[in-house]
Amino acid sequence: MQVHFHGAAGEVTGSLHEVHAAGRRILLDCGMIQGSPEAERRNFDPFGFEPTALDALVISHAHIDHIGRVPLLVRRGFRGPIYAQAATAELMRIMLLDAASISESEAERSNRRRGDGEPEALPLYTRDDVEASLRQVRPLAYDARETILPGVDIAFREAGHILGSSAVELWAEGRKLVFSGDIGPKGTPILRDPAPIDAADLVLMESTYGDRLHKDRAETILELGRVLDAAWNDGGNVLIPAFAVGRSQELLYWFAKYWDEWQLARWRIFLDSPMAAKVVGVYDRHTALFDEDALRVWQERPNPFRLPNLQFSETAEQSMAINRIERGAIVIAGSGMANAGRILHHFKHNLGKPQTRVVFVGYQAEGTVGRRLVDGAQWVRIHGRDVRALAQRHTIGGLSAHTDQRGLIEWYGNIAGHPPLALVHGEDKAREALAGEIGERYGVEVALARPGMTLQV
Missing domain, CATH: 3.60.15.10 (Ribonuclease Z/Hydroxyacylglutathione hydrolase-like)
Structure with a gap:
């Protein structure tokens, strides 16, 4: 062989x-x-x-x-x-x-x-x-x-x-x-x-x-909660580049589990990815592959995929409408490395605002917009135009x-x-x-x- x-x-x-x-x-x-x-x-x-x-x-x-x-x-x-x-x-x-x-x-x-x-x-x-x-x-x-x-x-x-x-x-x-x-x-x-x-x-x-070594998971979850609380107090939006399979569903899991502690009812949560919305359906059909903790969350908390303030953005028009929201939006959008997809449109509208928080929850490959932002770039090129990056950035490594x-x-x-x-x-x-x-x-x-x-x- x-x-x-x-x-x-x-x-x-x-x-x-x-x-x-x-x-x-x-x-x-x-x-x-x-x-x-x-x-x-x-x-x-x-x-x-x-x-x-x-x-x-x-x-x-x-x-x-x-x-x-x-x-x-x-x-x-x-x-x-x-x-x-x-x-x-x-x-x-x-x-x-x-x-x-x-x-x-x-x-x-x-x-x-x-x-x-x-x-x-x-x-x-x-x-x-x-x-x-x-x-x-x-x-x-x-x-x-x-x-x-x-x-x-x-x-x-x-x-x-x-x-x-x-x-x-x-x-x-x-x-x-x-x-x-x-x-x-x-x-x-x-x-x-x-x-x-x-x-x-x-x-x-x-x-x-x-x-x-990744951060301790419990410490990571505390950090995510603190970021969301600080973002609310700053009066901005939270942008999370996330892969349609894996990170998007995990984030919704944590939102359900800490629904009360993080006061998530005050936010508008958007899963701005037609692909991620379809992936949720696959998860629903394969609950037999879930671990025991997940099955407990599904029974005892708001269903992570059906949070009362969760909106699935299917169309381009629905996605564009999100950018008219000045504060109080958590936007999970692809792609996970910010090298394509709807997250780039949200970056164009929000990166220049110091009150914006960008949360990275996965690996950012060399050469991607996500990697440049993680490395501290003050300007990034999106769709052929240079965009100033004043937003605060957080890398939550424990969610990898x-x-x-x-x-x-x-x-x-x-x-x-x-x-x-x-x-x-x-x-x-x-x-x-x-x-x-x-x-x-x-x-x-x-x-x-x-x-x-x-x-x-």
């Missing part, structure tokens, strides 16, 4: 790992590269392998940096089955149709500004491409070992990152490969904790936060959907025999720190995956 690394090997996004086993070729994830415009243009590049030669695609979870190039893969000739956990399979439709819509809109906007002699801008893929790719999806349950190709078995294990997120176990040729996908912290609201992996011959593990260095070490440490390890899905600073800690603790040599690298299992 061989593993060939193509993406998320030295960076966080663009998950793309190819496995050769039992005479077959299996792709693990097919994610979009996210970040700067220069980085995102690489999504149009060739994959580094021939899509028609692949036999199957296995998806770890439904975030765009893990599924965002699936329709492109199919358009370029892949015709095999696409395996995903059942909730992930539902979320893929929502996420990919939204990504196609954004890509089509951006191409249309570029073509309107196109000068004489400039080439026509094309979307990465279309909604028709998405529909074609979804016909190849095969949903599977957690914890069921399935034969997907002659001589190749897989199983999905709970990863605790978002609904349906999975670590992938793959057996072939008498060997076992484990791909962590993205691993969530223990105690993440709504979701069950990551399932332990008993054994492996090679582990591919994410390393997004391999160089840091990724576990931290301690959690990654613990997850790997529970695997019997401490097998060979390759770190993916992390910037070098984070990977080097994590590799050093694991190497010192377990005496194992840790590989830092690079595009073009091959490992033998």
Whole structure:
């Protein structure tokens, strides 16, 4: 068995790992590269392998940096089955149709500004491409070992990152490969904790936060409450860039749980994302995947998805109307890294106001508007115009959907025999720190995956 690394090997996004086993070729994830415009243009590049030669695609979870190039893969000739956990399979439709819509809109906007002699801008893929790719999806349950190709078995294990997120176990040729996908912290609201992996011959593990420890969750929740209280006293609005899957639902969970303590009845709360509103429906259909605490909140508090002052903004007109509110609005909008979507329109109207609070609750990739704001930029470029950033900013690290260095070490440490390890899905600073800690603790040599690298299992 061989593993060939193509993406998320030295960076966080663009998950793309190819496995050769039992005479077959299996792709693990097919994610979009996210970040700067220069980085995102690489999504149009060739994959580094021939899509028609692949036999199957296995998806770890439904975030765009893990599924965002699936329709492109199919358009370029892949015709095999696409395996995903059942909730992930539902979320893929929502996420990919939204990504196609954004890509089509951006191409249309570029073509309107196109000068004489400039080439026509094309979307990465279309909604028709998405529909074609979804016909190849095969949903599977957690914890069921399935034969997907002659001589190749897989199983999905709970990863605790978002609904349906999975670590992938793959057996072939008498060997076992484990791909962590993205691993969530223990105690993440709504979701069950990551399932332990008993054994492996090679582990591919994410390393997004391999160089840091998250704030204590209880301290984090207190901080979020203080930010909301200060924002109310300042007379401004609160803007929260959040991924449509995961962070948006978790925020509503905390709003329900601390409804009285945070005096949330005084606010107007907007989930300004048609995609996030659809995702709520998927959560409603998969409550069997919830942990016990979440089921208790659903029974004892206002339903997080039906708070009395929660408004779902479906249309562009509803979204634009929010910007006429001068104070008292909490706006949760995509995208989570503020590199596209409706949050940018809210930034244009609110970043210049010192009473505005911007709350970051997830990873901000290099080159994104979100990362520049986190790093203290006084000006950011949005839709071709420079916007002054006077708003107060808060990074609530304890709400991350990724576990931290301690959690990654613990997850790997529970695997019997401490097998060979390759770190993916992390910037070098984070990977080097994590590799050093694991190497010192377990005496194992840790590989830092690079595009073009091959490992033998």
